[in-house]
Amino acid sequence: MKYLLLVVVSLVFVSCGFQSIPQTKNEVEAAWAEVINQYQRRADLVPNLVNVVKGYAKHEKETLEAVVEARAQATGININANDLNAETIKKFEQAQAGLKSALSRLMVVVEKYPDLKANENFRDLQIQLEGTENRITIARNRYIESIKKFNDLVTVPPYSWTNSLFYHLEKKPQFTVENEQEVQKAPEVKF
Amino acid sequence: MLCKLFFLLFISSTLFAAKVPSLYGPVVDEAHMLSSSENATLSTAIKDFYGRYGIQFQIVTIPTLDGEDIASFSIKVADAWKIGSKNDLGIIITLAKEEHDVRIEIGKGLEGDLPDAFTGRVINSLMIPYFKDGLFYSGLAVSLQALSERLGKTISLQGIANTNLNRRNTQSKKLPGNIFFWIIIAIVFIINTFTRRRRGFFGGGFGGFGGSGGGWSGGGGGFSGGGASGRW
Numbered sequence: 001m002k003y004l005l006l007v008v009v010s011l012v013f014v015s016c017g018f019q020s021i022p023q024t025k026n027e028v029e030a031a032w033a034e035v036i037n038q039y040q041r042r043a044d045l046v047p048n049l050v051n052v053v054k055g056y057a058k059h060e061k062e063t064l065e066a067v068v069e070a071r072a073q074a075t076g077i078n079i080n081a082n083d084l085n086a087e088t089i090k091k092f093e094q095a096q097a098g099l100k101s102a103l104s105r106l107m108v109v110v111e112k113y114p115d116l117k118a119n120e121n122f123r124d125l126q127i128q129l130e131g132t133e134n135r136i137t138i139a140r141n142r143y144i145e146s147i148k149k150f151n152d153l154v155t156v157p158p159y160s161w162t163n164s165l166f167y168h169l170e171k172k173p174q175f176t177v178e179n180e181q182e183v184q185k186a187p188e189v190k191f
Numbered sequence: 192m193l194c195k196l197f198f199l200l201f202i203s204s205t206l207f208a209a210k211v212p213s214l215y216g217p218v219v220d221e222a223h224m225l226s227s228s229e230n231a232t233l234s235t236a237i238k239d240f241y242g243r244y245g246i247q248f249q250i251v252t253i254p255t256l257d258g259e260d261i262a263s264f265s266i267k268v269a270d271a272w273k274i275g276s277k278n279d280l281g282i283i284i285t286l287a288k289e290e291h292d293v294r295i296e297i298g299k300g301l302e303g304d305l306p307d308a309f310t311g312r313v314i315n316s317l318m319i320p321y322f323k324d325g326l327f328y329s330g331l332a333v334s335l336q337a338l339s340e341r342l343g344k345t346i347s348l349q350g351i352a353n354t355n356l357n358r359r360n361t362q363s364k365k366l367p368g369n370i371f372f373w374i375i376i377a378i379v380f381i382i383n384t385f386t387r388r389r390r391g392f393f394g395g396g397f398g399g400f401g402g403s404g405g406g407w408s409g410g411g412g413g414f415s416g417g418g419a420s421g422r423w
Contacts, residue, residue: 034415124308127419131307134262135416 017159021167024150028172031143032081038139039074039096042132046071046103049125053106056116063102063109070095070102086173093175103129144175210264211271212251216407217241222252222288229328236335236348238407244344246301247281247410248335249274252327255289261420265294275300275412282338283414284331286322290422293318295334297417304342311419313337322423 050064057064074095079088107126116122151171153159163169212221217237218230225233237248249272256264265285275281279300286293293314297305313334321330332348339346 038415124311127311128307131311131417131419134418137262138266138416 015162017153017162018166021150021153021159021163021169024146024153025169028143028146028150029081031139031146032084035136035139035143036078038132038135042129042136043071043075043099045125045128045132046099048121049103049106049129052119052122052125053110053116056113056119056122057109060106060109063106067099067102067106070099074099084173089173089175100133140175147172147174210253210257210259211268212253214249214272214408217249219249219251222254222286224252224286224288224327225331226328232348233328233331233335236346240339240344240346244342245276245278245280245410246342246344247275247412248338248346249281249283249409250286250331251283252286252288254287256287256292261285261287261290261292261294262416265296265418266414266416269296269298269412269414273409273411273413274298275414276410277412279413281409281412281414284334286327291322292420292422293322294420295338295418296414298412299415299417300412301342302415302417305338305417307417307419309341310338310417311421314419314421319421319423 046067050067053060053064077092077095079092110116110122151174154163154169154171212219217234218225220230233250237250241247251268253264264287265283268285269281269283272283273281274283275298279298281296281298282301282305283296284293285296295310295314297307297310317333317337318330321327321333335346336348
């Protein structure tokens with residue numbers, strides 16, 4: 001009888017995580033796909049934005065070119081959820097931070113042009129830009145949350161035992177925004 | 192079940208900040224920015240709209256954001272209350288009284304019909320002019336109308352006909368339909384009170400009020416951060 005009890009208890013322990021470990025792994029992948037999706041959405045706004053600004057601020061060539069260049073860099077890096085490690089995350093985030101920084105500088109420059117600021121199209125684009133930044137923030141937070149859930153299952157007993165026995169999955173690197181702050185130190189815009 | 196127990200014991204769970212109020216109706220007016228009749232009118236219209244179209248509006252007002260960004264608070268509310276049916280058809284309007292911040296959060300299923308730019312224009316051209324004059328009910332009513340119209344539907348809110356900016360002088364807080372509404376409420380209340388007595392139940396009579404209108408809860412709707420914010 002005692003052995004039966006031991007077997008039952010062991011089974012219970014081991015079954016913890018049998019379903020939830022692959023489930024959380026799937027959630028991590030889905031959350032990452034959403035992050036990529038929202039970053040792409042921001043990149044897609046750039047051509048329209050550049051066109052509208054060009055119409056009013058022809059002399060801001062440098063700033064506009066910087067935005068176009070930053071966008072090319074950002075859309076040039078593609079990683080899927082399984083290739084994520086500290087190195088690839090850093091590169092990816094730096095490119096995205098570069099785009100965000102270039103857009104911020106553009107918004108500062110735009111302050112000089114009241115006609116542009118009053119333009120309906122521009123206002124709409126500004127709202128859309130704010131919208132994508134918000135969506136990016138939310139997608140990232142949810143991704144970070146999904147990583148935490150996965151890492152918890154893979155490192156904390158009794159789930160970690162299930163992992164050691166069946167899945168042998170590694171803890172995933174957490175997504176950080178430190179790099180963004182580095183890249184964000186933009187040079188001053190001279191008027 | 193045992194797994195969940197271990198989970199709770201050993202792994203910390205992330206709890207939303209206590210600031211998200213409890214969801215007790217279509218209008219959660221924590222900051223008391225609406226009169227009870229305005230609240231009731233909006234609630235009825237929203238419930239009716241939800242019943243007819245499966246699109247769930249939600250209004251929430253809070254006294255202060257306490258230093259938090261309204262977008263961050265709004266998504267917390269969205270995640271906690273899950274406004275909107277399973278097809279993610281939810282719209283949450285949040286007002287922060289102290290900071291004068293407003294945000295309209297659009298559910299995933301409505302992002303196509305209500306792009307951020309449109310929502311932003313609703314806030315800037317319709318809501319904010321009313322809000323600046325302290326006319327919160329009117330601002331909310333026209334916005335609900337504008338959003339519904341954009342979705343090709345009508346919400347049954349009387350009193351504010353035009354969603355035009357030239358509305359300042361036509362504003363009136365008293366609505367024509369009000370008196371009938373209150374007569375109906377009174378009848379329902381009386382019926383409820385009598386029903387309770389028959390069952391020998393002497394609990395607070397006001398409990399029946401909420402019961403008669405049916406419960407209110409989120410339908411499981413998801414949000415990804417679409418919408419727009421503004422300040423009045």
